[in-house]
Structure formats: structure tokens, C-alpha cells
Amino acid sequence: MSVPSLTDERRARLHRRVRFIVFFTITWNVIEAIIALSAGAVASSAALIGFGLDSVIEVASAAAIAWQFTRKDPERWEKATVRVIGIAFFALAAYVTVDAILALTGLREPEHSPVGIGIAVASLIVMPALAWFEFRTGRELGSRSVRADAKQLLLCIYLSGTVLIGLVLNSLFGWAWADSIAALVVAVLAIREGIEAWHGDIESPFEVLEDLDHDNHEEVAP
Secondary structure (H helix, E strand, O other), X not given: OXXXXXXXHHXXXXXXXXXXXXXXXXXXXXXXXXXXXXXXXXXXXXXXXXXXXXXXXXXXXXXXXXXXXXXOOHHHHHHHHHHXXXXXHHHHHHHHHHHHHHHHOOOOOOOOOHHHHHHHHHHHHHHHHXXXXXXXXXXXXXXXXXXXXHHHHHHXXXXXXXXXXXXXXXXXXXXXXXXXXXXXXXXXXXXXXXXXXXXXXXXXXXXXXXXXHHHHHHHHOO
């Protein structure tokens, strides 16, 4: 991907934007983790506990980006930061897989959790906008690490959706296995994204939106 040259002023502004994004991400996910882990413990919900731990991994990924962009030369630390994010993807996949298998074998039976449903809905509202904002910033900077962290947020969106579906189906029909099946799909996606991040092959998770955005710019251009 060709990256247009940036002025020093624009680059500094984008660096500040990245620091704001990771600060917001860390704050949001710390709150989300506390709520999800507490609600998961009360409801004995493996899905909610997994969701809370995903928020902890999100914090680790955002912290890696924050560390990178406090360095004098952030680009120098690009490869190491992307590797850390890749490891975070693998850790999430491992936990979700084990958690889902335990639920499928009947070792855990989640109960109804209105708080869990609420935090999953809130995540589905906030995370897509944040991920899109971060990916656009990373694309303009030409930063693989920032784009990889945006894909980590996108995976959080997938997980929020599957947790929400599982909690709702369990509440309405008593289908305790539903979120486990969906969680295994998320684990597969996490492994794929982890491999891509490890090799530095960060594709856009917003290809359709980017195509629309590109078409709109072409229509407006004289």
C-alpha cells in the first residue's frame, strides 16, 4: 500500500490522535473488563468471563501501541509492536477455545445476565466507530501496528456479537451451547488475524466502507 508523504505537523497530529485512541481504548476496556468479569462470576457465564478477558487483552494491545508512540521514533518499533498484538490474538483464541469446549461438555452452565447483555450491546455501539477511526489513522500513517490494533478491536466486535447472541438465546430458550459454537468461530478468526499480524500482513477489515469512501472522493473530485 502506497502511503502519501506527510508533513511533520500532520504526522505529529496523527501521533497525538493515536495516543488519544489508545487512552480511550484502555479506559473503556478496563471498565468493560470489570463489569463483564463481575457479571460473569455472578451468572457463572463462561462467555461473559471470556468477554472480560478479551477486554484485558485489548488493554494489553492498546498499551503496546501507547508504548510505541511514546518512543522518539515510533516507526522503529513497528515490527515488535505488531508481534505483541499477534501474540494477543493467539492468547485470545486459546482462551476462547478452551472456554467454549468446557461449556459444550457441560462443565459450565451460564445463567441469565441482564448486565452482561447490556455491556455487550454497549460494546457493539462503541467499538465499530473506534475501530474505523483507528484504522483510518493507521492507514494514513502507514502504521501496521495501529492497523493491527484496529483489527483487534474488530475482533472484539465479533466477540461482543457472539456473546450477546449466546446470552439472549440462553435467556429465551435455555440454549447454553449457542454462544460456545459462535465463540469457536471467533477463535478461528483470532488465529487467522494473529498469523497476519505476526507476518505484518495487515489487510483492511473495512474494505467495503473504504471502497465506498474512495468512490465518493472520486465523484467529488473535479
